Amino acid sequence: MTDNTKTAATEEMRFRLLIDAVVDYAIYMIDPTGIINSWNSGAKRFKGYEEAEIIGEHFSRFYTDEDRAAGLPQRALDTAIREGRFEGEGWRVRKDGTHFWCHVVIDPIFSPSGQLLGFAKITRDLTDRKMAEETLKQSEQQFSLLVQGVTDYAIYMLSPEGRVTNWNPGAQRIKGYTPEEVIGQHFSMFYTPEDREAGEPQRALETAVREGRFENKSWRMRKDGTRFMAHVVVDAIRGETGALLGFAKITRDVTEATQAQLALEKTREALFQAQKMQAIGQLSGGIAHDFNNLLTVILGNLEILGKRVGDDPKVSRLLENATQGALRGVSLTQRMLAFARRQELKTEPVNITQLVQGITGLLRSSLGPGITIETRFAEDLEAVLADTNQLELALLNLATNARDAMPEGGGVIISAQPEVVLEQAHSPVAAGRYVCLSLTDTGEGMDEATLASAMDPFFTTKGLGKGTGLGLSMVHGFIEQLGGRFILKSEKGHGTTAELWLPVADHRAQARTENTTADSTCVPRLSVLVVDDDSLVLTSTTLLLEDLGHRVVSAVSGAQALALFDEGEVIDLMITDMAMPQMSGAQLAHAVRLLKPDLPIILATGYAERLEGFAAELPRLPKPFTQLNLAAIIAQSMK
Known part of the structure; x- marks a missing residue:
């Protein structure tokens, strides 16, 4: 053997050793007919055949039955001959019958x-990669099906420039566009014109790029031009190198939820306002009650003093001035009681049209020549249940406020129309039949903050000394006490509308009147029991009664009064205060009625109170009262 022959043999042996050492690739030779004539360790490892088992076999045995039936083995060899190489991927079969995915080069x-001479064949097992690809593909398909199945969310992708690249059914349902209409368009088309002008679309993308995510809630536009409140999330999508690939955008229509939240907040605000007004009303009513007690004392003593000082004009002027000051206090407490819904009302069926026509002259003089008055009344208005005097005063208050809101002049419209509120209606007014009496001015109107506080007692926008701030609160309390509702509507620069929702009078309603014109001179001398826990009021009332010629027995509590009856004290008439500790005037009246069924009883009160049973039918003496009021109600009670 020559040296060249030895060298060639050595090289061939090294090459065979190298091929046999490769375990990650199946490397083997086949003859021109496809018969295997070599086999390396890699082929043995992932195909499972020993060299002795496979040499001399046709390579087609590695193919699946389907591929063999389709002639794929021979086509691979033919392609290799024709094109100089065959390369492809497909399923192959191991010795144990399992399949694996491989990459083949022939x-x-x-x-x-x-x-x-034959073919060199290299096969690589790519089953793991194939399975990973299949898993990824399946995951992508499932994700695509999931996204396409979502109809409550608009889910779509944007290019880095902000153009829509795909579109799910949820987006079509919420925004109204088909995929053909929107893919390729810039996503800013969904923004309102004012948001586009303010640069909101670009700000959203810049925030997502900078922070990884943008999230907010704002108005968006549908295809038909309508707006909806949207909760929007924009996520920046980046590749493995960090390059921006685009954005994932999710939009949810939260219009209904937002409206529900606003309605809830409005309801909470209304509840808070009602609770606030109730609390202030209780405070105002309590203060007014105490003031009425003081004013009862002051006016009673001034009245008696006026009878005893003689005719000195200087003293008379001082007494008159003091009396007028006390009466101004009475007016103030009446307004506070009106707000607290604790004033004495004389309700009766009232014709609104006639009432307004009757005070039109007074309204014109109050408003002045620079303000026009227009009336608009529906035909056949039903009568309402109201206190005529208080309703007239309420209209005058509203007219005065309208005048002050129109210093340069303007117009006032007084209108009335029937209204029916159903049980299921979402209305601030309780279900029932009403007449809505409204006064609308063309004045400067109120902003939201002023409107929210307009009915609060002592709130005023007028200068110091130009108003008590009780006008609107008095109207509010008066209407509420009637079972109606006072509603203010105003907008800055667009005037104000005040609505008085007055309940329609029942056909059985009767006016409650008091006989204040009874002749007191026909009343004989009486033994009068006066009960009041306020010693000043007790003393003042006693002095007024004694000045009328009556004998007075006094008690500072219900228990003391009952003790007098037990002692056999002769009593012709009892006058008791309503608001007393431990035992109220109504409770005392009930106990006395059991002892003396026929004894006349008068209830004195600083404000209207809800009474039940027989006490509701007893005559009332409103505080503060004069000697004339006292004499009149005694005469009425002793009939």
């Missing part, structure tokens, strides 16, 4: 003379 081997 190269034809030719002699120097061009004769086909």
Whole structure:
């Protein structure tokens, strides 16, 4: 053997050792007919055949039955001959019958003379990669199905420039566009014109790029031009290198939820306002009650003093001035009681049209020549249940406020129309039949903050000394006490409308009147029991009664009064305060009625109170009262 022959043999042995050492690739030779004539360790490892088992076999045995039936093995060899190489991927079969995915390269081997000697075949097991790809593909398909199945969310992708690249059914349902209409368009088309002008779309993308995510809630536009409140999330999508690939955008229509939240907040605000007004009303009513006690004392003593000082004009002027000051206090407490819904009301059926026509002259003089008055009344308005005097006063208050809101002049429209509120209606007014009496001015109107506080007692926008701030609160309390509702509507620069929702009078409603014209001179001398826990009021009332010629027996509590009856005290009439500790005037009246069923009883009160049973029918003496009021109600009670 020559040295060259030895060298070639050595090189061939090294090459075979190298091939056999490769375990990650199946490397083997096949003859021109496809018969295997070599086999390396890699082929043995992932195909499962020993060299002795496979040499001399046809390579097609590695193919699946389907591929063999389709002639794929021979086509692979033909392609290798024709094109110089065959390369592809597909399923193959191991010795144990399991399948694996492989990458195959077949190269034809030719002699120097061009004769086909066979084929070199290299196979690589790519099953793990294939399975990963299949898993990823399946995941992508499932994700796509999930996204396409979502109809409550608009889910779509944007290019880095903000153009829509895909579109799910949820987006079509919420925004109204089909995929053909929107893909390729810039997503800013969904923004309102004012948000586009303010640069909101670009700010959203810049925030997502900078922070990784943008999230907010704002108005968006549908295809038909309508707006909806949207909760929007924009996520920046980046590749493995950090390059921006685009954005994932999720939009949810939260219009209904937002409206529900606003309605809830409005309801909470209304509840808070009602609770606030109730608390202030209780405070105002309590203060007014105490003031009425003081004013009862002051006016009673001034009245008696006026009878005893003689005719000195200087003293008379001082008494008159003091009396007028006390009467101004009475007016103030009446307003506070009106707000607290604790004033004495003389309700009766009232014809709104006639009432307004009756005070039109007074309204014109109050408003002045620079303000016009227009009335608009529906035909055949039903009568409402109201206190005529208080309703007239309420209209005058509203007219005065309208005048002050129109210093340069303007117009006032007074209108009335019937209204029916159903049980299921979402209305601030309780279900029932009403007449809505409204006064609308063309004044400067109120902003939201002023409107929210307008009915609060002592709140005023007028200068110091130009208003008590009790006008609107008095109207509010008066209407509420009637079972109606006072509603203010105003906008800055667009005037104010005040609505008085007055309940329609039942056909059986009767006016409650008090006989204040009874002749007190026909009342004989009486033995009067006066009960009041306030010693000043007790003393003042006693002096007024004694001045009328009556004998007075006094008690500072219900228990003391009952003790007098037990002692056999002769009593012709009892006057008792309503608000007393331990035993109220109504409770005392009930106990006395059991002892003396025919005894006349008068309830004195600083504010209207809800009474039940026989006590509700007893005559009431509102505080503060004059000697004339006292004499009149005694005459009425002794009939």
